[in-house]
Amino acid sequence: RTFTFKVNRELGQWENTSTIYPYLSPEQKEKLLDNFKVAVQIPTVSFSESDQNITALQEFDLLLRRVFPKVFSSSLVRHEVVGNYSHLFTVAGADAGLEPYMLLAHIDVVPANEADGWDAPPFSAQEIDGFIYGRGTIDNKQSVMGILQALEYLLERGYTPRRTFYIGLGHDEEINGEEGAVKIVNLLKSRGVKLLYVLDEGLTIMDGVVDGLNEPAALIGVSEKGQTTVKLSVSTPPGHSSMPPRESSIGILASAVARLEKNRMPNLFGHGPERATFEHLAHKFGWSYRMIMSNLWLFSSLLSSVLEGQPDTNAFVRTTTAVTMFNSGVKINVMPAYAEAFVNFRIHSSQTVQEVLNLIESTVSDKRVKVEFINGFDPLPISSYEDDTFGYQIIKKSVQDIFPQVTVTPGICVANTDSRHYTQLSPDIYRFAPSWYKPGDSARFHGVNERISIQNYEEIVLFYFQLMQNSDVRNLPTLRS
């Protein structure tokens, strides 16, 4: 494989639309923090596809109306509730000839149990050492509140957008988005809407996560991995535990699951958008890594084996295998008649669901183990990240406006987002929110001690503040030759 260095060419002079300076007064900082804390305190949990905390979703609706009075009263903003608890905002631009864009985020969160080891109750929004702790602080109430807070402050300061934009807040992203994102998409489709670009949650600002990369990097997800879930099951005759057979249904299933964990899917580093990530970052590595980075094509197997050593960077380079549920047994002295396990795979950009299913079959390779396809979808299309791609360059500029020390690069989102339902509305879909991601933070997503620093939340509000204004340019600046 050949790797090349990618250093984006300089864009020329930007049309000056960012007339409202990105600044927050002490009173605004206090207010935005209060609003964010209340949002985190509402337990908008999606437990399963048939079980959501409806009372919390209703309470969240009231919160939005209470804390964002300008958004809900402005003649520029149309607000609609979709699928009972999701929200669609249409912010009318002055120039109807400009193609609109859309910002997405989701209100629901995964369950959280304080007993798992949280330093503060997961719905307390407690402040510890400058961080707000709570489920949803980085997935994804920082975007929900950050987007609306930015719009509220812009409207307060007399902002009138030139380009129309939409804000879509889903209420069921953590359980596939069928009632929220899908219904919003259908509504927009019925209105003939096409979007210039879409920005949803996803990758973050990585800082200190990759050995040798000593500068922070904002990774914009230009695609997201596919996904499939399979159920493995074993049936054996039940019987008395005093006279067990050599192998129980649990033992047979456990071996099959262990084979899947031991024989990981192939390392495909360099075959998907992660290749562009390293091509863009190569020149940012410290001197001891320069040799490797400037000969990426020669050292790609060395680099890929380093990346597979950590769960987050491993997710970047292969289809991952996660055994998430295992059920069996009814009584300690009864041989179980049945054992089942669910295994969730996140599919690398260069593979398909069918290829992964074939690999699963050949690894399990035991006729006693039934393998059933539960659901799945292929990796998402790769959005453009060229020098003349409007959405990518606007996001990049907005990152650089607020985080001048950060390098911006394309990446692959290792998890899934509501934006995967938007492919018919736009070819250019990006997954990124500017929360800082440092060593140890991977365990906070869907894990314990999810948190965000107060300073980072302020930066997020300012990022969306800039993004809305930067998106008002009619065209990107021309490239300097």
Ligand SMILES: CCCCCCCC/C=C\CCCCCCCC(=O)NCC(=O)O
């Ligand atoms: C070169 C650096 C490599 C870093 C590799 C990966 C870093 C991962 C960073 C952030 C991941 C955060 C994902 C956030 C989106 C969560 C969306 C979600 O939970 N969706 C539901 C689902 O996927 O099940």
Ligand SMILES: [Zn+2]
């Ligand atoms: Zn999320």
Ligand SMILES: [Zn+2]
């Ligand atoms: Zn999530």
